[in-house]
């Protein structure tokens with residue numbers, strides 16, 4: 001009798017990661033399995049690769065440049081801790097300045113604990129933390145709003161998201177910052193792309209990207225996403241390896257079930273088909289770049305001076321050819 005035992009090799013690799021050597025340096029013990037690249041990496045090689053991917057995003061999308069004043073949105077969580085840490089390195093290199101900003105939504109037992117970690121992180125990095133509260137800006141906060149839900153109640157996250165964007169922009173203006181860096185990682189980005197698609201929101205879809213929001217001008221700051229090429233799990237590993245203080249709790253109002261469903265779907269796909277999240281991001285960026293090129297070309301189309309037909313130059317090709325033949 002033949003007995004076939006199926007072994008999930010990825011599960012085995014993750015479980016016994018300490019028994020593998022790093023695929024890159026082949027010397028040190030591995031600490032993380034990268035399913036999408038079919039590699040196991042040691043701490044130093046992982047940190048190197050993580051930072052190189054953030055540097056790549058920074059170069060590719062021209063995110064943080066010389067002379068920029070960057071308000072860095074931090075929450076006390078892993079993504080923004082990784083973001084602030086690496087942006088201090090980039091800022092030193094490109095000669096920019098970073099200003100950590102924390103928005104306190106007024107959520108008891110959640111934001112206070114996270115704020116403690118954010119303060120600890122800023123002290124470790126020698127940076128002054130700016131805190132803005134919903135209470136001071138809007139005369140209410142998320143706990144209070146929840147306690148007396150109005151008739152037109154839209155759900156905590158809807159108010160929170162809009163108020164946070166506003167508060168961040170207000171803090172950036174006060175600090176005279178021209179950029180706002182947010183800790184959206186590859187997971188968040190892939191989720192948003194898919195959500196914009198499945199909700200049939202083409203305008204949002206095309207506006208989205210590593211640089212989004214309004215173009216830099218007086219009274220506005222440009223939003224940048226330097227973590228677009230690193231995953232949520234990688235941000236957590238990066239913070240863990242560098243001993244960055246982070247808060248791991250979840251907001252008690254977290255209720256965006258649509259995003260939650262998309263997240264579960266993507267995690268499931270990534271598990272079965274490693275690389276799915278990055279493929280979504282890469283396809284989206286390629287589509288966006290093509291669409292921008294087409295738009296540019298269309299803008300350049302003029303009217304032919306002789307026959308008024310659409311033309312790339314002063315005179316259209318048909319009129320040019322007609323002259324050649326007569």
Ligand code: SF4
Pocket residue numbers: 105142156157158160161251252253254255
């Ligand atoms: Fe705000 Fe919703 Fe996030 Fe909680 S889960 S911090 S309410 S956006």
Ligand code: ZN
Pocket residue numbers: 022023024025026027028041042043044045046
């Ligand atoms: Zn290594």
